[in-house]
Amino acid sequence: MADFDLMRELALDGGGKILLLVMDGLGGLPRIEGGPTELEAAETPNLDRLAAQGTTGRIVPIRPGLTPGSGPAHLALFGYDPVEYLIGRGxxxxxxxxxxxxxxxxxxxxxxxxxxxxxxxxxxxxxxxxxxxxxxxxxxxxxxxxxxxxxxxxxxxxxxxxxxxxxxxxxxxxxxxxxxxxxxxxxxxxxxxxxxxxxxxxxxxxxxxxxxxxxxxxxxxxxxxxxxxxDPNLPKFAEVYKLKAACVAVYPMYKGVSQLVGMDVIETGAHDKPEDEFRRALAQFEAGYDFVFCHIKYTDSRGEDGDFDAKVKVIESVDAALPVLLQSAARPDVIAVTGDHSTPATYKSHSWHPVPLLLWAPGTHLPDRATRFGERECMGGGLGLFPASDLMPVMLAHAKRLQKFGA
Amino acid sequence: MADFDLMRELALDGGGKILLLVMDGLGGLPRIEGGPTELEAAETPNLDRLAAQGTTGRIVPIRPGLTPGSGPAHLALFGYDPVEYLIGRGxxxxxxxxxxxxxxxxxxxxxxxxxxxxxxxxxxxxxxxxxxxxxxxxxxxxxxxxxxxxxxxxxxxxxxxxxxxxxxxxxxxxxxxxxxxxxxxxxxxxxxxxxxxxxxxxxxxxxxxxxxxxxxxxxxxxxxxxxxxxDPNLPKFAEVYKLKAACVAVYPMYKGVSQLVGMDVIETGAHDKPEDEFRRALAQFEAGYDFVFCHIKYTDSRGEDGDFDAKVKVIESVDAALPVLLQSAARPDVIAVTGDHSTPATYKSHSWHPVPLLLWAPGTHLPDRATRFGERECMGGGLGLFPASDLMPVMLAHAKRLQKFGA
Structure with a gap:
């Protein structure tokens, strides 16, 4: 996990802008033997292009084999070892x-x-x-x-x-x-x-x-x-990462966890579509935010419903909205796309399976051989398989926001 | 490694049945440059089918570069960090x-x-x-x-x-x-x-x-x-994993370590062949055991002898006996096949090289692109390269024996 003393020492008060796009419960499983997962089945030309240009990998939400709840899974994405940093059930x-x-x-x-x-x-x-x-x-x-x-x-x-x-x-x-x-x-x-x-x-x-x-x-x-x-009084983003961070999420749970780590929670509409959330994210970059956490809920919801096709459609709708982000002048320098955990439709629940990750940061990413964004393609990815709680330093590095360690 | 407090909290008292099949010293090295390892040279149609259907990876027995003895290597497979949990030499x-x-x-x-x-x-x-x-x-x-x-x-x-x-x-x-x-x-x-x-x-x-x-x-x-x-008084399988566990091994050393972690040691014959051990394993599942550790000694012995071809033959005899397991109605839900360490015939001794792993659990495994079971094929596997002491939670997860962590 992100070692906060190291982060405090090394984080720079400047650098690239970072978007962390979390499709909740993104990871999936094949519906039939030999078939694709939800993400692999989805038509995602924009995500595929980002994966082909950028670098990929997979994250382990908590520990190998552990299925996370949404709270701990997001804490991990934000760099907090969720086994160490507990948020009470109340x-x-x-x-x-x-x-x-x-x-x-x-x-x-x-x-x-x-x-x-x-x-x-x-x-x-x-x-x-x-x-x-x-x-x-x-x-x-x-x-x-x-x-x-x-x-x-x-x-x-x-x-x-x-x-x-x-x-x-x-x-x-x-x-x-x-x-x-x-x-x-x-x-x-x-x-x-x-x-x-x-x-x-x-x-x-x-x-x-x-x-x-x-x-x-x-x-x-x-x-x-x-x-x-x-309130567990977690170290805050501004203090440990030197990031002015905002949360664009529709569901209260994710707003709440973001608030606990010191993000500003942006007003959203209950019926926001991905393109609405992307527009709100862009507005935050324009307003001077360094980091935006953008949360898409319905990948998880459709996985929990056990509706493979509907989960595919949610992923496709996110992909279709991506040009809003990519074609904007306020486009962030680093885009990470992943999930907080897997929610295979075949499971109808969260699972422990590692989650595909793509990281796109022209000029700082080392492209790997992935040509698409999907579970199997990410298995050979350049970022490997690593704990979700290490993603923050990796994103900061790609945004050139971390100093050299030692002389 | 398996955090035992987490395991105690999350392990369910029910779920799928698990077979851990350990071919001692399974990992090997090519005998000639460009050639296959022992496992790659072996004709293993059954293991290959399990690898193709299931998921693969590699385990690091202790730490990168460390060559384990049999005691620590097995403790790691059972979820105990062998650097922390020491069994005295006596x-x-x-x-x-x-x-x-x-x-x-x-x-x-x-x-x-x-x-x-x-x-x-x-x-x-x-x-x-x-x-x-x-x-x-x-x-x-x-x-x-x-x-x-x-x-x-x-x-x-x-x-x-x-x-x-x-x-x-x-x-x-x-x-x-x-x-x-x-x-x-x-x-x-x-x-x-x-x-x-x-x-x-x-x-x-x-x-x-x-x-x-x-x-x-x-x-x-x-x-x-x-x-x-x-007796180091190790946490026991029943207490930490909620598993009723049995050991099917021919050599006293492996029986002894299994006993120290709370497995019941099943009577075996000194001349048991792999199919005999598999039949004994099946009998334990039928008798209500949740977890059977099945140990094959002679892969290691032939590696220690420096006899590449004989090690290949041992692997082939294990593969040939697998239908006994796979075609039984008492077939376990999760089958993990690996070694405790590598014993390359070219070394005539244990080595530190990561050990190939296949995990087959229809319905819960995420198939990767491996089509065979072998060192090189497992390098791109879906489970990645991870410490042997994390294998237990991974097997438990595939058997749906772990609750969600946090809300």
Missing amino acids: MLECIGIGMKIGPKDVAIRGNFCTVDGGGVITDRRAGRIPTEKCIELVEKLRTIKVPGYEFDVEAVQDYRFGVVIRGAGLSGEVDDTDPQQTGKKPLPAKARIPEAGKTAELMNQWIAQAGEILKDERPANMVTLRGVSM | MLECIGIGMKIGPKDVAIRGNFCTVDGGGVITDRRAGRIPTEKCIELVEKLRTIKVPGYEFDVEAVQDYRFGVVIRGAGLSGEVDDTDPQQTGKKPLPAKARIPEAGKTAELMNQWIAQAGEILKDERPANMVTLRGVSM
Whole structure:
């Protein structure tokens, strides 16, 4: 991974402009034996030209064999070893739905659950109530008052919601109240360190009121709270890489992670197409940004759906929009195109398979023999197979933004 | 290497069945310039088909350039960084000849040596006495009595023997008695920590008696003891990987290392052929095992002999036996074929060269462009070149036995 002390020492306050284009879940698998992957099946004349002119390789998202969630996978692309730099589950859940979380706030994942007359949990997920019901119950939970503190609650999906606590002296060092099995009562929130006592006490007050409010509901008549966490205070892009960085993403989750590493999050439209995102990215370069992270969500979504053809179409739509970028005078000097992980349609889920990468930086790239952008073509690529968390220094180098190490 | 905390967190208690087929010393070198290696020269239609359908790569046994012994090389294949997880030399020697070593026992390598009238060593290897003589002298050493403790002695080869001490309060923290040069007396066994004082004292009692018994022998009239060690208490397969694992190997050394990582060692015949070992492996899958390590010794033996053609024939015999495995209903879901290290016939010894690997897991492998199994073909493989100690997570991933890391 990017060694931040090295980066701080070597990063220059100037150089080329960098675009990191992430097609979420880009990597795939053949649908039939001997057939192409999604990326290989897609008609991608623009990406193929970049791959042929530039250099290619593959990245290992976390470690060989490990399938990443979206949070750790993006941290890795940003140069943070995700095994070392952990974002709490509560943070990820609340970031993922776009909740505002300040540096002193606590973020928590909440579950609705079912308890019997004795307060014993009979269903940890309250029969997986529909999201509409969740929204309705969250509305009620918002009426809870805990003096001196703000409890912000948002529905996530089904039985899940997010809670952000705002106020003085909070800590993330509080254990889950979910006992992880039915037949037990929810646990009281318990501090792991003395400094977290206040937070645990506030959570217990809030849970008691939630129980009162929900007592006549069925099946969601109680809550459990999990993944209590705070801003992990990650080293920031400006400080470690000397980059003024912006995020162009449509989904809240990716905006949230970008914010945690110090990127400015650019306003986007909920229905932005790739060309819209590319135009927004160009506008940031014109506005003086050095680095833009541009995130395409739907490659992953269609992979998760198990829809091979639809994933192919998303890739083709990204390719078709590329001239917007490439023909602009504000075109960046370095373009890296990759995914945060693989999401093969045959899997309908994330996977551990290495992700193809192309890096195009006229004047600094060493072209390899790849003539197309695809899994198999990238296997012989000039950048080899390397950890995703090394991509940042590689991009910085291609942008001539790193000094020599040693004399 | 496999981060065991990650593995403990992510490994699922279910998924596909895995066969790790190790052809000892598989990797080789061309006998003549421009010629094939042993594996490339071998007719291996079955391995070639698996390589063509599956994915390939190469493993680095320990570190680039390091030639491993069999113990560390196997530890690496099992996911243990062999530089971090050391098995004492005494343990390896005694395991290697099939001695039983309990968790509280101490294992030691012994040498017969020659001393002059003043007790000064004149030959540290007693003129390399033949193994038959060693066996005869070991018989005499077995008569030594040390009250309250059992000293088990077994001949190894030439002037070498193994000693296992059994009893209460033992420790491996005792220095060697071999002064490492002639012209000096054997050193007394000396404890490195106070808790090892008893063990050192027992060893000195035993050595004194050995000197008495051997005093009229020539040239082997004394002994030195080295590599005092205990069971390294390695994390076990069931605990870290949630695998019920079995070892099918003919040689004691490999059984011993497998036992140290928590595999059940399956009874084999001294003259088992590859098809016999494959049948035993299948029987273990049928009996509910998730993981079988199947070890073929003779690739290494023929490499050590410097017999290129004989090594080719061993590889061909393994290939010819493969249908036993592949056509069985108990066929595992994931088959990895590799070696623990290279043993080029031109070297007549182990070497550091990366070892070819094929991984076949229909539905989860990403096929690469390899059409055969061989050193050069694997160089462009989809799994790249990676440390042997990462193979376990890669196999687990292909068996869908690892959860997602993070959200």
